[in-house]
Amino acid sequence: MSARVVAFAAAGVALAMLAGLLDIAQGQGDVPLGDVWSALFNRGESLNDALVLDIRLPRAAAGIVAGFALAGAAIILQAITRNPLAEPATLGLTAGGALAVTLVAAYATLAPGAPTIAVAFVGVAVGTALIGTMAAAGGGGVRLILAGMAVGLALAAGTAAVRLTKETETSGLFLWGAGSLLQNGWGPLTAGALIAAPALLATLLLTRSLDVAVLGEHTARALGQRAGLVQLASVTLAAVLTAVAVGLVGPIAFVGILAGGLARAARPKGHLQALLVALPWGAAILLAADVAGRVITGLDTETPAGVVCALIGAPVLVIVAKRLRGEVGQQLDTRASGARWRPRAALLAALLLPVAIIASLCLGEIDIGPGEVVKSIFGSGSPLGEIALESRAPRLAVALLGGACLAASGTVLQAAVRNPFAGPELAGVVGGASVGAFLVLLVYPDAPTLVLPFASFAGALLAMAAVLALAGGTSPTRLALIGLAVTAACSAVTMLMLLNAQPAAATAITWLIGSTYATSWADFRMLLVPAVILLPLVFLAVRRLDVLMLDDDLSRSLGLHTSRTRALLLAAGAALGAAAVAVCGAIAFVGLLAPHAARLLAGGNHRRSLPMAMVLGALLLGLADTVGRTVLAPTEIPSGLIVSLIGAPYLAVLLWRSRTA
Amino acid sequence: MAEPHGVSIEARQLRVGYGERDVLNGVDVPLPEGQITAIVGANACGKSTLLRTFARLLKPTAGSVLLDGAEIAHTPTRDVAKRLGFLPQSPVPPEGLTVEDLVHRGRFPHQKLGRRSSAEDKARVDWALNATGVHDLKDRPLDRLSGGQRQRAWIAMALAQDTPILLLDEPTTYLDLAHQLEVLDLLVDLNEQGRTIGIVLHDLNHACRYAHHLVALKRGEVYAAGAPDEIVDEVLVKQVFGLDSRVIPDPVTGTPMCVPIGRTVTRSATAS
Missing domain, CATH: 1.10.3470.10 (ABC transporter involved in vitamin B12 uptake, BtuC)
Incomplete structure (x- = not known):
């Protein structure tokens, strides 16, 4: 591993820890800093201890789990679509998960944690299957991103419509729908972590295959890879990770693009190193966004992390676009289209x-x-x-x-x-x-x-x-x-x-x-x-x-x-x-x-x-x-x-x- | 049909760069009037850059391209488009277009805003469709054509533009051998009607056969320019392409023909 990669990864870990500590120190309830400290180490029974242990700590932990999940999903998606702008949100996946959760919550009761994640997975999986087939056939490029964003906007409109018709039933989802790290206790978080951990482990094992998969399906096959299997595994893992993030913290955009971009800037040798840089940065970005959101508007009317991420991510996307040279992903459309004068x-x-x-x-x-x-x-x-x-x-x-x-x-x-x-x-x-x-x-x-x-x-x-x-x-x-x-x-x-x-x-x-x-x-x-x-x-x-x-x-x-x-x-x-x-x-x-x-x-x-x-x-x-x-x-x-x-x-x-x- | 009148084009002390790096370091390249000029060279030697600068698509950092003696950078876009046609390498056709639709778009520089197509437009499109042999395919959608047919349709579009100068960037790439020669023969026909043609070619032997004038570029500079049988020899191939070869007369045309040697051929030849 080059010194550059180590430096990038270490910076990510350091920032994630710093942002996590700030997040705990700053969170809900008026808890003096000293009490935060003692709560963390003495695990007392007082109200302040409970606030720190059951509200603030899970919130920071949710930032880590969701940040890991979003960054991991982005690395996979960027590899199989061969597109640096791919991530759960730009491909419309988070919106699919959000719609599924909102729908079920509107017409039935949906417990947070594993059930929510499972429902989100259904919504995400439909989208990933579509994206996966498109990417497998080589249809990458900006076209894919535009298509994904269009799907995402459409699904978001659907979510808004469901909310409108079932206003009271879905009122609890309001903050979540904007992407917030807010947690009530450890239950959902533990479930999310238990699902995310094996998925992330599998992703680590998958990285070697991704190194080959980025060469394109035909080349990968020629190199002896069972390309179909790798694609299926990649898409499934990306969907699971996205579902965990959506289930825990709602639809949050741009964390994946940013983490993936930082990983590329570290010039890693292969996807294992890229992942090792991206994961801590994913957590760092999400936690920093959470801290920033509460600094901006105060604790009572908090700015959800999802909004902060979008406000940070949008200018980054502009910068990426401005540095773009030539046409990315412009390729010959050999398929006969149905467009005719009839x-x-x-x-x-x-x-x-x-x-x-x-x-x-x-x-x-x-x-x-x-x-x-x-x-x-x-x-x-x-x-x-x-x-x-x-x-x-x-x-x-x-x-x-x-x-x-x-x-x-x-x-x-x-x-x-x-x-x-x-x-x-x-x-x-x-x-x-x-x-x-x-x-x-x-x-x-x-x-x-x-x-x-x-x-x-x-x-x-x-x-x-x-x-x-x-x-x-x-x-x-x-x-x-x-x-x-x-x-x-x-x-x-x-x-x-x-x-x-x-x-x-x-x-x-x-x-x-x-x-x-x-x-x-x-x-x-x-x-x-x-x-x-x-x-x-x-x-x-x-x-x-x-x-x-x-x-x-x-x-x-x-x-x-x-x-x-x-x-x-x-x-x-x-x-x-x-x-x-x-x-x-x-x-x-x-x-x-x-x-x-x-x-x-x-x-x-x-x-x-x-x-x-x-x-x-x-x-x-x-x-x-x-x-x-x-x-x-x-x-x-x-x-x-x-x-x-x-x-x-x-x-x-x-x-x-x-x-x- | 208006016979194309002679229009001259040349690059003077042309320097072109992308960002920091200079791709062309002050080259002087005239395209001789009424002739076919082929630009050859190794990958990334600046061939396409030179052609695109000729077509006013890139701005030189120094020096100039002169079209009929006037600096092309100061000539109005439409005036340039009436005198100079350019076909990029493997353009992507928009969906749902028929061959005739595409060729009609070549008439754009001759059309007035909001006016319907004139009789001359129609005549010129018909002529271009016939000249390239795609008249029978004119109602076929582009996405249903073979690579060779599609390439001819694009050339027809550039022809409909009706310009005395025609520049083509690797028009034979991605075509099979027969279609390559078909396209090159078509260019000779067009040249015999008086057009000046500038073309970037990968295949040195094709260039020697079909071009009157050859420009060999090496790392952004003109290594040699002149008639193929005067400049192409084993030294040029070694210098420009970094390749050992034998240059013999083409048994069909007598123009120079390069037979590359490569590294392992001689080994097996001496072994047997």
């Missing part, structure tokens, strides 16, 4: 739109016939028809236009960063809009209603400007990663605001899921203005989008000012998404899926795929609005939730099919 199917989809509009207007608490609807639209219907239309038409109009704007936004962003998994969610737009909206909803709840859309629009534009300024419009990969970083930072901020404003949280969460509930013609007009300005601009640029899709060198040698064009188109696309989000709330998936589905019907030419995507986006959100207000009437299902229910399986299929890409 005139008949496209026509059918286009014809479906007016049919769906009329059908939507027919349905509701009073059903009216299609003829009545058409008559009412032209102002000659019965009073009943006009009343029904009065309440249904504006929200449907908002849904249609919002869907179309989100789809156009997604189309432009996907072309500009040349990545089929890009979308307004990943360009910082939704994150920024959420911060803006939350400021109004939680901090100035008395502001006039008109302020909300403007605040979220401003937030979205600011976040997007930050992304563009940091990325400089150069490399699509860099842009995508910086978009992720800004999104992560924004969601940490919103989480913090939510935690500090519990009473108003329900409205904020509704906004976060996205809803077309109770929107009016005023909302529609507000959305119409940016749409009328931006959509023609985007349509004028379809040829530029076509060229931009090719390759940076090529588009430049075809005479396109690549960086400038990309920045302008990104700005226009993001503004479109921001406008839609400002009015409808943070509706996920439309901007991601509509462009993809449009390519299946209209092929790779934006002249056709852009309008097709807008039709599909309008259909999707219009459908979600209609279903949301009719199926469980009079209970309203947020349209964003319905879109997620349609979108998540679609995305899973998409990932599954692109595993060979």
Whole structure:
């Protein structure tokens, strides 16, 4: 072992011990430092002793166990995906575990400790299986990370929806959901440690195989490795470790990336040494985050370690992205894609739109016939028809236009960063809009209603400007990663605001899921203005989008000012998404899926795929609005939730099919 | 069809670096008008860097590239794109594109904002599809083509750009032998119509056969430049590629042909 590796590992151990001691000294309850000391060594019976021994000590121990687990999982995942940005959170695994735990907790009772970890494992395992197959087929690179983050955001939306519908049942999970080391006693922790210890031991034994596995599946096979077995073992261990971390401390991001990055900086010879550096650093980072969180906001309104980690990790991700040279993981897609110009199917989809509009207007608490609807639209219907239309038409109009704007936004962003998994969610737009909206909803709840859309629009534009300024419009990969970083930072901020404003949280969460509930013609007009300005601009640029899709060198040698064009188109696309989000709330998936589905019907030419995507986006959100207000009437299902229910399986299929890409 | 008029391009005292390291240390390389110039050299000698700087994709740290006597760095992007086409090494095609879609994109520098494709665009695309022999495949999606067909489609795109100068970075890599020669023959056809062609090639024998002018780079400097039969000999191969060889006349074309020796061949030859 080189001196450098030893130094890195020793620094990690020292920092972990220091942070652990600080964590114990600083924790809950007003215990004098001297009493902490005596409690640790005399194990008395006093209240202070109990506080230290049963609250503070388990908390620090949880930091160590979870830190080890996250770092170990990250080392495995980074090896099998051959991607330095892989870790439980960026691959969407922690979000899967969190959703599973929240679901079970909402509809049954779930004891902390082993049962929680087992449930989390189920949620994590589904995600890891998908990631594992994708990675095994060589589909690594930034594409995998974007896909994982998209899955993670989708699952987080699902978790938020479950929380909203079962508010009282899941109230105990609030702090955990943000990622906190808080423990009540030793029980869950002991269970977690007992599961993590053999998993970590197995990981140590696995490191030699990982050394070979990083060479790629075919090479590994040629070297005599049973690649399938190693992958299965790796994925299983990563899932177990992730589940332990999620079960104990909730979904926490960036610890794995940071620990893995420090391990690489130590220039280890092989994965055993990497692991020996990463493990103590994982614990050190998590404990330091916990200490920092309580220093920032004091002990009463603690800042969960998960939020601190995201706030530290986001700038690190920006730095990594800025140092990135060239395209990581850009590889030839040899698989035949399904994207074709299919005139008949496209026509059918286009014809479906007016049919769906009329059908939507027919349905509701009073059903009216299609003829009545058409008559009412032209102002000659019965009073009943006009009343029904009065309440249904504006929200449907908002849904249609919002869907179309989100789809156009997604189309432009996907072309500009040349990545089929890009979308307004990943360009910082939704994150920024959420911060803006939350400021109004939680901090100035008395502001006039008109302020909300403007605040979220401003937030979205600011976040997007930050992304563009940091990325400089150069490399699509860099842009995508910086978009992720800004999104992560924004969601940490919103989480913090939510935690500090519990009473108003329900409205904020509704906004976060996205809803077309109770929107009016005023909302529609507000959305119409940016749409009328931006959509023609985007349509004028379809040829530029076509060229931009090719390759940076090529588009430049075809005479396109690549960086400038990309920045302008990104700005226009993001503004479109921001406008839609400002009015409808943070509706996920439309901007991601509509462009993809449009390519299946209209092929790779934006002249056709852009309008097709807008039709599909309008259909999707219009459908979600209609279903949301009719199926469980009079209970309203947020349209964003319905879109997620349609979108998540679609995305899973998409990932599954692109595993060979 | 507008006949391509002569446009000259040359590098003067060109110095290019990535970060600290200089990849090209002040090279003078003219691409002779109306000829095929092949750039050869060992890995990491700066071949691709030179070609990409010619295409204005990299900014020189010193020196300049002159396009028709004017410094290319100060020429508007579109003007450059109308005179100079560049095909990178194995570009990744976006999904769902047909061959015709792709070739149409080569017309970008000639199109006005928001205007529909003109008759000339269509004629030029048709011509490019025919010239590269992919006309029959024009409605096929790119991702369903073989490597050779796909490479020809990319070249068709660069042809549709209709430029007097065409630069290609290793266009034969990843192709089988027959397809390699097919692509090189296509370049000769294009050159005979008056185009100046600059090409980075791995295979020295192909370069000797197909190029009028050869530029051999060694560690960022021009080791030799000139007609292949004037400069290619055993010393050049040793110096540029670090390889012992015999250079004999190509039995088919009479151009120099390099037969590498390697380390163990002579051992077995003397042993038997």
